[in-house]
Amino acid sequence: MRGMIALLMLLGGIALAAVSYFALAAPLGPPIGPEYSNPRLLGAPALFILGIMLIFLSAVAYELIPEAQPSAHPAPTPREVPPGATRPAAHG
Amino acid sequence: MAARVERLPYGIGRFSAGWIVLIVVLLAIVAWGIFAYSRQFVEGLIVTGMRDIGTMGGSTWGLYITFDVYFVGVSFAGITTAAVIRLLNLESMKPVARMAELLTIISLILAGFSVLPDLGQPIRGIVNLFLYARPQSPFYGTFTLVVAGYLFASLVYFYLEGRRDAAIVARMPSRLQWFYRLWAAGYRDTPAERQRHDMVSFLLAIGILPLLVTAHSTLGFVFGLQVGRPGWFSALQAPGFVVMAGISGIGLLIAIVAVIRALLGEQQRLPLPVFRWLGNLLMMLIAIYLYFLMVDWLTATYQPQEHEVKLTSAILTGEFAWMYWSSVLSLAGAFLVLFVQFVVRRHSLALIVLSGLLVQVAAVLKRVLLVVPSQVQGTLLPYTPGTYSPSWVEYSVIVGLFALGTLLYVLFMKVFPIMEVHESEQGG
Numbered sequence: 001m002r003g004m005i006a007l008l009m010l011l012g013g014i015a016l017a018a019v020s021y022f023a024l025a026a027p028l029g030p031p032i033g034p035e036y037s038n039p040r041l042l043g044a045p046a047l048f049i050l051g052i053m054l055i056f057l058s059a060v061a062y063e064l065i066p067e068a069q070p071s072a073h074p075a076p077t078p079r080e081v082p083p084g085a086t087r088p089a090a091h092g
Numbered sequence: 093m094a095a096r097v098e099r100l101p102y103g104i105g106r107f108s109a110g111w112i113v114l115i116v117v118l119l120a121i122v123a124w125g126i127f128a129y130s131r132q133f134v135e136g137l138i139v140t141g142m143r144d145i146g147t148m149g150g151s152t153w154g155l156y157i158t159f160d161v162y163f164v165g166v167s168f169a170g171i172t173t174a175a176v177i178r179l180l181n182l183e184s185m186k187p188v189a190r191m192a193e194l195l196t197i198i199s200l201i202l203a204g205f206s207v208l209p210d211l212g213q214p215i216r217g218i219v220n221l222f223l224y225a226r227p228q229s230p231f232y233g234t235f236t237l238v239v240a241g242y243l244f245a246s247l248v249y250f251y252l253e254g255r256r257d258a259a260i261v262a263r264m265p266s267r268l269q270w271f272y273r274l275w276a277a278g279y280r281d282t283p284a285e286r287q288r289h290d291m292v293s294f295l296l297a298i299g300i301l302p303l304l305v306t307a308h309s310t311l312g313f314v315f316g317l318q319v320g321r322p323g324w325f326s327a328l329q330a331p332g333f334v335v336m337a338g339i340s341g342i343g344l345l346i347a348i349v350a351v352i353r354a355l356l357g358e359q360q361r362l363p364l365p366v367f368r369w370l371g372n373l374l375m376m377l378i379a380i381y382l383y384f385l386m387v388d389w390l391t392a393t394y395q396p397q398e399h400e401v402k403l404t405s406a407i408l409t410g411e412f413a414w415m416y417w418s419s420v421l422s423l424a425g426a427f428l429v430l431f432v433q434f435v436v437r438r439h440s441l442a443l444i445v446l447s448g449l450l451v452q453v454a455a456v457l458k459r460v461l462l463v464v465p466s467q468v469q470g471t472l473l474p475y476t477p478g479t480y481s482p483s484w485v486e487y488s489v490i491v492g493l494f495a496l497g498t499l500l501y502v503l504f505m506k507v508f509p510i511m512e513v514h515e516s517e518q519g520g
Contacts, residue, residue: 044227049240
């Protein structure tokens with residue numbers, strides 16, 4: 001779970017940084033018109049920064065999110081319930 | 093039964109009269125810097141020594157940009173040293189790592205504060221960068237990579253590296269226990285946690301190193317890509333920036349480590365070999381930079397264009413000559429001092445620190461020479477040469493920034509272990 005969250009943050013950060021740089025900021029190429037000066041989406045540089053931050057935050061997530069603890073006494077499967085014993089009640 | 097009194101390590105939370113005086117003096121200097129900046133904010137950039145290039149015979153970038161470049165350069169050392177220590181697993185250098193990381197973070201904050209006064213409307217400048225910055229501009233790189241990426245990456249690295257020590261000091265009674273618990277975030281130093289942390293730190297170090305080379309190169313491109321400005325347009329700017337950044341940063345780190353060693357009496361944990369390692373690294377970087385300097389010098393004087401001739405003669409023999417030769421002599425002197433120690437295999441702490449301080453002089457002068465002469469002497473239009481001399485406001489702001497940096501460093505030392513807590517100091 002922890003690894004999955006960290007990986008998602010890492011990939012999400014890379015994707016956000018790449019998309020904001022190549023697709024949302026001002027187009028790359030010689031500035032032959034005003035459209036080459038203005039970003040395609042206002043605030044694209046902020047999104048790029050957010051992407052970079054997400055990449056590094058994935059390290060924090062990986063270290064801070066606790067490991068899923070395996071249950072000490074797993075509930076017996078129906079096959080393991082001894083004959084005649086009552087099934088454990090579900091707690092909500 | 094005598095109760096065991098546990099004290100936080102490295103003088104955390106204990107303020108002697110000397111420390112209090114130091115903090116008060118630093119606060120007073122910071123207040124003076126803020127006052128000076130308030131004059132500039134109210135009256136405008138006219139209170140500085142900066143003027144338009146050509147029409148007003150001045151320089152639009154001055155002391156603020158000079159020290160922005162200097163502070164970003166200094167920041168290089170910290171995280172590089174920390175990353176190299178982690179990657180090469182240099183056990184004896186570990187006590188230096190946190191000092192170096194803190195140097196990076198504070199330098200980057202100061203770098204940000206150096207740029208702001210250069211802008212007539214700082215708030216507008218910041219907001220517009222977030223909204224409109226253009227990827228092809230080197231400013232985009234310096235803004236996003238240096239300040240946001242590099243600073244944030246350093247903060248993450250710093251935070252994660254400090255969790256173990258936060259967990260240790262959180263076990264000792266103090267008024268900041270809640271803060272240490274918050275920082276530790278449940279860290280218990282189990283083998284599994286240690287293994288996970290080692291892996292994350294290793295990967296972070298691998299990620300940070302190319303980021304910082306890119307970030308410093310981008311800052312070099314701010315100057316190096318300007319084709320219409322003699323003295324700036326050069327392929328050597330970016331690598332030169334990276335190397336000079338290393339020189340100024342390692343030099344300052346040597347001085348800081350020496351001061352902390354003396355203040356805390358930690359001769360055991362910060363022995364001479366630590367300084368020898370830093371000194372040798374500094375020596376290699378200076379050698380590379382001297383080579384760059386020679387290549388630059390030969391290129392500029394071999395068959396230069398008219399405007400390059402004017403600029404080069406102003407730097408080599410004209411009004412900027414004292415600065416140029418002082419910086420070269422400082423670098424050469426530092427190199428010689430380190431090289432002789434390296435050859436005879438006998439090192440002196442005082443001489444290594446002297447080299448670290450000498451390169452600071454060289455670094456500041458080299459940044460002035462980069463920023464100013466090209467603007468006042470290098471215009472391609474038929475203007476007469478200009479002049480630039482910083483006003484009291486600029487000097488005060490810069491001195492205030494240095495005081496702010498020192499204050500932040502000193503306060504951190506009194507709040508958190510400045511070195512990795514040794515097993516003998518963990519208490520029971």
